[in-house]
Amino acid sequence: MEQRSNRANYWRANLKVLFGCLAVWFLVSYVFGILLVDTLNQIMLGGYPLGFWFAQQGSIFTFVVLIFFYAWRMNAIDKKFGVAED
Amino acid sequence: MDLQTLIYLVVGATFLLYFVLAIVARAGTTSEFYVAGKGINPILNGMATAADWMSAASFISMAGLIAFNGYSASAYLMGWTGGYVLLAMLLAPYLRKFGKFTVPEFIGDRFYSNTARVIAVIALLVISLTYVIGQMKGVGVAFSRFLETSVEVGLFAGMGIVFVYAVLGGMKGITYTQIAQYVIMIFAYTVPAIFISLQLTGHFLPQTGTGAMLTDGSNQYLLQKLDLVLVDLGFAEYTGTPDLMNTFLLTLALMIGTAGLPHVLVRFFTVPRVRDARKSAGWTLLFIAILYTTAPAVGAMAMWNTLKTVQDTDEIGAPEGNLLYAERPDWMRSWELTGLLQFEDKNGDGRIQYYNDDNEDFAAMAEEEYGWNGNELYVDRDIMVLANPEIANLPNWVIALIAAGGIAAALSTAAGLLLAISSAISHDLLKGVFMPNISEKNELMAGRISMTVAIIVAGYLGLNPPGFAAQVVALAFGLAASSLFPALMMGIFSKRMNKEGAIAGMLTGLSITLLYIFWYKGWFFIPDTNMLPDNADNWLFGINPTSFGAIGAAINFIVAILVAKITTPPPHEIQELVEDVRVPRAS
Numbered sequence: 157m158e159q160r161s162n163r164a165n166y167w168r169a170n171l172k173v174l175f176g177c178l179a180v181w182f183l184v185s186y187v188f189g190i191l192l193v194d195t196l197n198q199i200m201l202g203g204y205p206l207g208f209w210f211a212q213q214g215s216i217f218t219f220v221v222l223i224f225f226y227a228w229r230m231n232a233i234d235k236k237f238g239v240a241e242d
Numbered sequence: 243m244d245l246q247t248l249i250y251l252v253v254g255a256t257f258l259l260y261f262v263l264a265i266v267a268r269a270g271t272t273s274e275f276y277v278a279g280k281g282i283n284p285i286l287n288g289m290a291t292a293a294d295w296m297s298a299a300s301f302i303s304m305a306g307l308i309a310f311n312g313y314s315a316s317a318y319l320m321g322w323t324g325g326y327v328l329l330a331m332l333l334a335p336y337l338r339k340f341g342k343f344t345v346p347e348f349i350g351d352r353f354y355s356n357t358a359r360v361i362a363v364i365a366l367l368v369i370s371l372t373y374v375i376g377q378m379k380g381v382g383v384a385f386s387r388f389l390e391t392s393v394e395v396g397l398f399a400g401m402g403i404v405f406v407y408a409v410l411g412g413m414k415g416i417t418y419t420q421i422a423q424y425v426i427m428i429f430a431y432t433v434p435a436i437f438i439s440l441q442l443t444g445h446f447l448p449q450t451g452t453g454a455m456l457t458d459g460s461n462q463y464l465l466q467k468l469d470l471v472l473v474d475l476g477f478a479e480y481t482g483t484p485d486l487m488n489t490f491l492l493t494l495a496l497m498i499g500t501a502g503l504p505h506v507l508v509r510f511f512t513v514p515r516v517r518d519a520r521k522s523a524g525w526t527l528l529f530i531a532i533l534y535t536t537a538p539a540v541g542a543m544a545m546w547n548t549l550k551t552v553q554d555t556d557e558i559g560a561p562e563g564n565l566l567y568a569e570r571p572d573w574m575r576s577w578e579l580t581g582l583l584q585f586e587d588k589n590g591d592g593r594i595q596y597y598n599d600d601n602e603d604f605a606a607m608a609e610e611e612y613g614w615n616g617n618e619l620y621v622d623r624d625i626m627v628l629a630n631p632e633i634a635n636l637p638n639w640v641i642a643l644i645a646a647g648g649i650a651a652a653l654s655t656a657a658g659l660l661l662a663i664s665s666a667i668s669h670d671l672l673k674g675v676f677m678p679n680i681s682e683k684n685e686l687m688a689g690r691i692s693m694t695v696a697i698i699v700a701g702y703l704g705l706n707p708p709g710f711a712a713q714v715v716a717l718a719f720g721l722a723a724s725s726l727f728p729a730l731m732m733g734i735f736s737k738r739m740n741k742e743g744a745i746a747g748m749l750t751g752l753s754i755t756l757l758y759i760f761w762y763k764g765w766f767f768i769p770d771t772n773m774l775p776d777n778a779d780n781w782l783f784g785i786n787p788t789s790f791g792a793i794g795a796a797i798n799f800i801v802a803i804l805v806a807k808i809t810t811p812p813p814h815e816i817q818e819l820v821e822d823v824r825v826p827r828a829s
Contacts, residue, residue: 164323167824174331181327190490193483203463204453208481211316212308212538213449215630216323216531223330223527227520230335234517239825241515 164235173229178224185215245638249388252642253649256426257403260653264419264668272686273411276343277511282417284518288525290420293427293650294658295322295526296533297373298380299714301427301651304534306623308541312480313539317489321496323534328501328727330523334510336734336823338519342661343511345504345726346670352733354677354816355741361748363666365623365725366504368806369718370666371700373505374659376714378427378704380652387580387628388645394705400653401701408657409693413512416657423650425689428532430647433640434630435536438543441634448539467555468546474558475549475597475602480542488786495791499719502727516826544626547633552594552619559612564593573632582622589615596621634654664693708767716759716788724751724794731803737820739802742809746785747802755794762787 188196193207201209234240269275282290300322308315340348346366350359378397385396407415432448439451443464455463455718462470468480478484500506503594510519511524549555567585577583585594595612596619599605600640608614628648631640668689673680680688725748732739732747760766762776774780776787786791811817 163821163825170824177327177331180322185324185493186490189320189488190416190493193486197481197483202450202453203455203465205465205481207483208313208316208465209453211313212319213452213535213575216535219323219327220524220528222327223524224521226331227517227524230520231517234826235765239827241517241826241828 162237163239166233166239169233169237173233174228176241177226180218180222182220184210189215243638245388245641248638249642249645252639253389253646256422256646256650259422260407260419262404263422264415265415267418268410268469269412269414269686271690272343272669272682274414275686275689276661276669277508278412278414278417280341280512280514282512282514284513284522285525286421287417287493287513287518288529289424289508290417291506291522291526292529292533293420293424293654294509294653295506295530295655296427297377297655298384298648298652299376300533300537300646301431302380302384302624302627305537305540305544306626309545309626310539310623312478313483314485314489317492317496319534319538321353321493322500323530324493324529325497325500326523326527328497329507329510330520330527332726332731333501333507333734334519334523335516335826337507337730338510338513339516339823339826341511344510344665344669345507345730346666347674349726349733349744350670350674352816352819353729353739353741353744354813355745358729358741358745359670359674361451361745361752362726363670365721365752366666367663367750368506369503369721369726370659370663370718371703374663374700375658375703376697377652377656377659378700379707381649381656381822382704384645384652385481386646388648397701400649400656401697404653405694405697406497408660408697409690412689412693413508413661414449416661417512419657420654421647421729423654424529426643426650427647427654428529429652430640430643431533431540432536434636434644435540435543436511437636438547438630438634439539442543442546448543449535452539452542464542464546468542468549471549471553471555471558474555475553476601476608477598480545480630487784488789491785491789495723495789495795496715496719498723498727499791500722502722502725502730503718504666504722504726506657507730508662508665508682509658519751540630541626544630545634548621549596552596559608561591561593561613564591564595566593570594573629576632577625577629582625582628584620586618586620588618589613594619602631656700657680660696662695663696665693666691667696716763716790720755720759720788720791720794721752723791724755724798728795728798728802732799734820734823736803736806737817738806738811740806740809740812743804743806746805747798750801751794751798754797755790758782758790758794759787 189211196207197205199206273279339346344433346359346362349362350356382393382397383399385391385399386393407419435448438447439448442456443451443454444457445451452464457468472480513519513522552565554563574583595614597617599617631644660677668685672688673685727746729748760774764771778784
């Protein structure tokens with residue numbers, strides 16, 4: 157029974173990290189790169205209009221960081237709940 | 243040494259490398275044949291997956307797509323990278339924990355149904371076949387362009403090479419060749435881009451060069467200048483943002499589709515542990531991002547180079563403002579021979595006018611005031627990458643490298659797809675459904691035979707491409723999004739999802755998406771059988787058929803959840819299976 161509730165807590169912790177990451181994923185691509193692109197394009201990042209930069213560069217960099225962040229957080233959570241491999 | 247000999251040498255050396263790797267890494271068991279024995283280092287798997295994923299289209303065509311569409315091409319950039327976030331967090335670690343060989347196998351086991359497994363196999367075959375035809379054609383075209391063979395000879399050569407290392411090596415052989423192919427591909431892509439960025443902006447990194455000031459003394463930013471000149475020539479602004487709804491939907495369809503592509507997913511079955519699968523997805527995207535963030539630079543810079551070659555950008559409309567055809571640079575001459583660049587002197591002034599004559603107001607004005615009688619220059623979008631080294635005056639070995647890179651891109655993706663196809667046949671259909679008692683030795687033999695058949699079929703279709711081959715984005719990504727991704731995700735994230743729900747969801751998602759595509763593009767893509775013209779005025783709620791995968795996925799989720807609600811929950815041991823897949827440690 158205890159193992160069962162530990163698993164449930166582990167899953168909840170996983171979902172929390174997951175939702176956080178997906179919120180950022182949505183924000184940098186769909187919000188900054190598409191929905192708000194015209195507004196952000198009023199701001200310049202060097203020669204890049206900011207919305208355009210998010211759509212063609214910034215979102216991709218963020219995605220890479222997000223996956224590594226997720227992997228790092230999940231490894232820590234695996235250990236915390238004692239479900240890590242080896 | 244002349245260029246042609248050099249190209250033969252460089253490309254020949256890469257082939258030799260692939261053969262050596264194939265012989266060293268040949269597969270001896272079904273586990274090695276299907277999933278490389280689950281022993282691939284996560285960083286190396288990241289490279290192999292990046293090569294598996296980046297096709298001839300990514301390598302050769304994407305920069306051109308960006309060059310001619312500017313902001314509108316962002317859907318491809320975000321869609322084809324953001325999908326890895328979904329894959330890394332929603333699917334890959336859990337499928338690795340499940341620990342078997344194929345994607346349909348998970349669907350069959352999780353939904354305790356051979357019907358579900360067969361539907362997944364059918365979706366996989368349609369997706370992978372559509373995809374692989376383009377790759378085989380890409381191999382033929384790359385060979386013919388660089389090695390001066392006919393497309394047929396090029397295609398046969400490509401089939402022969404894939405045959406050697408895929409049939410012999412299976413997933414293991416494919417993995418090691420893909421790692422080598424990634425290195426060749428990324429080197430070939432970034433070296434010319436760095437030199438062009440240095441020439442135009444003084445920036446070493448093309449990623450910052452695109453946002454930098456031009457070093458031609460104009461004191462203007464590259465993108466700003468590009469916007470101005472394109473508008474002066476009747477085109478849309480490079481950074482302009484039309485049709486945001488379809489950009490949104492297409493991005494979503496491509497992301498969901500990417501995460502559901504079986505040949506990519508199966509690569510994460512090859513790493514030793516769950517945490518390796520998570521990390522490996524990060525490395526994969528990092529390796530992909532190197533090319534995908536360079537592509538917008540290649541696109542913008544090649545567009546700017548093309549424009550300023552033919553047009554004095556400060557004197558648009560002036561008679562002397564256009565380049566004399568007789569004085570065109572060497573790279574234009576050499577690409578004219580391939581037909582990828584064409585000139586027709588419509589107003590007989592001996593000069594090249596390049597502008598948007600589809601823009602009626604602008605064309606009328608240009609005829610009246612400038613004496614232009616239509617656009618005179620045709621530029622194929624593939625030139626943006628292929629001609630880059632020549633535009634930048636780079637040495638011949640860089641051109642040879644581009645040739646090897648283009649061929650590597652097409653071969654690596656073709657091999658990955660062929661493996662997905664052959665394992666679906668030998669493992670899912672044969673071992674899973676029709677001959678459960680087949681011995682491992684015979685299954686391995688069956689895998690090799692189905693790989694051989696798949697190569698022959700793909701080669702044949704590459705030579706005689708059916709209508710659907712051109713619809714990779716709509717068909718492959720649309721179907722992956724509307725059938726496989728939702729079933730996989732619900733199989734992991736919903737314990738309540740049962741056989742009936744998953745099957746109903748996959749079938750409705752698949753059929754509605756196909757129906758919508760056929761409605762506008764013709765039944766089975768046969769020309770003139772479409773029910774309505776394929777343009778924005780006729781699309782349902784303005785949704786482009788190419789972007790419909792996102793809607794198809796939503797329909798799949800909704801139908802599956804509703805059907806699962808009114809039917810019996812999955813048996814106890816299946817709920818245990820889901821529990822088990824969710825935690826890394828084996829219980």
